[in-house]
Amino acid sequence: MSTLEIKNLNVSIGDRPILKDFTLTIPKGEVHAIMGPNGTGKSTLAKALAGHPDYTVTSGEVLLDGKNILETEADERSRAGLFMAFQYPSEIPGVTIANFIRAALQSRLAEGEELDATAYYKKLYQKMDLLKIDRKFTSRAVNEGFSGGEKKRCEILQMAMLEPSYAVLDETDSGLDIDALRIVADGVNSLRGAKLGVLLITHYQRLLNYIVPDVVHVMYDGRIVKSGPKELALELESKGYDWVKDLVPA
Ligand code: ADP
Ligand code: MG
Numbered sequence: 587m588s589t590l591e592i593k594n595l596n597v598s599i600g601d602r603p604i605l606k607d608f609t610l611t612i613p614k615g616e617v618h619a620i621m622g623p624n625g626t627g628k629s630t631l632a633k634a635l636a637g638h639p640d641y642t643v644t645s646g647e648v649l650l651d652g653k654n655i656l657e658t659e660a661d662e663r664s665r666a667g668l669f670m671a672f673q674y675p676s677e678i679p680g681v682t683i684a685n686f687i688r689a690a691l692q693s694r695l696a697e698g699e700e701l702d703a704t705a706y707y708k709k710l711y712q713k714m715d716l717l718k719i720d721r722k723f724t725s726r727a728v729n730e731g732f733s734g735g736e737k738k739r740c741e742i743l744q745m746a747m748l749e750p751s752y753a754v755l756d757e758t759d760s761g762l763d764i765d766a767l768r769i770v771a772d773g774v775n776s777l778r779g780a781k782l783g784v785l786l787i788t789h790y791q792r793l794l795n796y797i798v799p800d801v802v803h804v805m806y807d808g809r810i811v812k813s814g815p816k817e818l819a820l821e822l823e824s825k826g827y828d829w830v831k832d833l834v835p836a
């Protein structure tokens with residue numbers, strides 16, 4: 587049961603249904619990519635999984651290693667092992683990256699247990715080196731004044747430090763030049779392994795040259811309309827998204 591299982595998930599924004607019986611299983615150890623045109627509900631999926639209050643789950647289940655997480659708050663989902671990197675990461679003025687990640691890790695410890703500061707900074711610097719993030723960033727406020735690429739690297743730094751069981755990365759490639767894309771991809775690839783399941787949301791095939799997925803899913807109008815091997819991404823790149831409309835069940 588080491589899976590993130592999304593079963594018949596229906597999500598609305600206000601009265602408008604966006605996700606329609608969305609169903610997908612990500613086994614630990616695999617990287618699944620979701621590709622789809624803009625406005626199809628990819629970010630809605632990520633936000634609903636994170637527990638964003640604007641996104642109303644009207645029915646369905648999300649089972650993390652067999653346990654339904656939909657009834658739990660966002661912080662509990664995080665502690666249960668779910669990680670989200672958002673398409674548009676928020677700025678948190680006044681909170682440094684070092685303190686932000688430290689607080690997140692501290693909140694995972696049992697009451698009365700204290701995070702070892704020396705070990706923490708050692709690991710933080712090691713991961714920052716991996717992601718080619720300058721050490722002066724440790725004392726900068728989270729995402730404040732960061733470039734697009736710096737924000738995305740900061741997201742992957744959080745993921746590297748929190749060591750989630752399942753990570754959902756929403757358009758982690760958007761706004762990145764090729765060098766930043768490589769660094770982010772290297773970071774994600776270095777975290778790949780039997781203990782992590784990844785859901786990679788992307789509009790473009792380009793990212794998948796660097797993070798090669800085990801399975802590619804095509805999303806259209808709030809649901810998966812086709813799944814296949816990594817080559818499916820190339821097909822989408824060459825044919826565009828127009829033909830995908832015909833795959834929607836009547
Ligand atoms: P994608 O990430 O695939 O581009 P989104 O999930 O962002 O798609 O959007 C799906 C649909 O929901 C779009 O029509 C979008 O305009 C609408 N939508 C998304 N977020 C909101 C919101 N906070 N308020 C109102 N409509 C929204
Ligand atoms: Mg989106």
